[in-house]
Amino acid sequence: MNKIVKYIIGIIAVVVILLQFMGPDAPDNRENNPDDLLMNTQVDAEVAGLLRASCYDCHSMETKYPWYSKISPVSGFLFDHIEEGRDELNFSNWQTYEKRRKLRKLKEIQEEIEEGEMPMKSYTLVHGEARLSDSQKELIINWAKDYSKKVFSE
Amino acid sequence: MKKISLLILVAGFMFIGINQAQAQKEEAKVLLVPQNDTETVFAYPISVVNVINNKCLGCHSPSGKSDDAKEDLMWEKLQGMDPADMVAVLDEIIEVLEEGKMPPKKIVAKYPHLKMSDEETTILKSWAEMTSNNLMGE
Numbered sequence: 338m339n340k341i342v343k344y345i346i347g348i349i350a351v352v353v354i355l356l357q358f359m360g361p362d363a364p365d366n367r368e369n370n371p372d373d374l375l376m377n378t379q380v381d382a383e384v385a386g387l388l389r390a391s392c393y394d395c396h397s398m399e400t401k402y403p404w405y406s407k408i409s410p411v412s413g414f415l416f417d418h419i420e421e422g423r424d425e426l427n428f429s430n431w432q433t434y435e436k437r438r439k440l441r442k443l444k445e446i447q448e449e450i451e452e453g454e455m456p457m458k459s460y461t462l463v464h465g466e467a468r469l470s471d472s473q474k475e476l477i478i479n480w481a482k483d484y485s486k487k488v489f490s491e
Numbered sequence: 492m493k494k495i496s497l498l499i500l501v502a503g504f505m506f507i508g509i510n511q512a513q514a515q516k517e518e519a520k521v522l523l524v525p526q527n528d529t530e531t532v533f534a535y536p537i538s539v540v541n542v543i544n545n546k547c548l549g550c551h552s553p554s555g556k557s558d559d560a561k562e563d564l565m566w567e568k569l570q571g572m573d574p575a576d577m578v579a580v581l582d583e584i585i586e587v588l589e590e591g592k593m594p595p596k597k598i599v600a601k602y603p604h605l606k607m608s609d610e611e612t613t614i615l616k617s618w619a620e621m622t623s624n625n626l627m628g629e
């Protein structure tokens with residue numbers, strides 16, 4: 338093999354190894370979540386299962402970190418998504434949201450799913466189980482619609 | 492009966508507000524048109540109309556150039572909405588104001604007169620909070 342190619346591979350290997358020590362920390366999980374949506378409201382079991390499988394990794398304090406989350410620089414992207422996702426919508430903090438924020442998040446959930454924006458494509462690429470079929474999408478959208486009516490009239 | 496008289500009052504307020512704003516700022520396209528046939532009419536006091544006119548309608552109205560901005564918020568469409576949806580939009584308006592996200596920094600850097608003053612932020616935010624509470628019957 339060409340000497341230069343060897344050097345380059347060597348340098349890349351060293352950088353990747355070094356990155357493993359300098360990578361960012363994973364956003365913390367939380368064990369007790371008394372304000373969680375599913376702990377406080379009666380959500381149809383199927384819908385609850387879908388939310389857990391397709392959304393909770395990024396939108397709750399109960400992220401299940403996959404093996405590749407230990408590997409930098411992939412982990413960096415992942416952690417950013419989780420932080421940003423939790424910031425936008427955190428099912429673990431649901432009860433702390435004001436009524437108007439709940440209404441907004443329920444509306445956004447319908448929009449994001451309808452437009453196929455959520456769950457994120459980069460995520461379902463690896464997590465096949467998080468992909469939503471059309472009928473599953475409809476289930477979540479209808480749940481969000483009904484629940485939003487309930488929240489509004491509370 | 493109470494509802495109807497409230498509607499008339501509200502529509503009246505809006506009419507005055509819109510006329511005043513138009514008189515003050517000819518070039519602005521005022522689109523906050525009263526809709527008497529819905530239950531979801533609400534009042535825009537003159538002070539609020541002025542802020543919206545001066546700081547928002549450049550983008551969040553049909554003549555705006557950014558499709559993203561129009562997709563996210565069109566002031567004129569707010570009142571025809573379902574009350575729960577309206578509250579959702581108001582919540583976003585409140586958050587954006589709290590975080591100082593609008594008008595976008597880039598735009599403000601280019602057009603400094605579009606910067607929201609503290610007073611304007613307060614006017615718009617208190618109105619959005621009040622309106623959203625009213626809509627939710629609180």
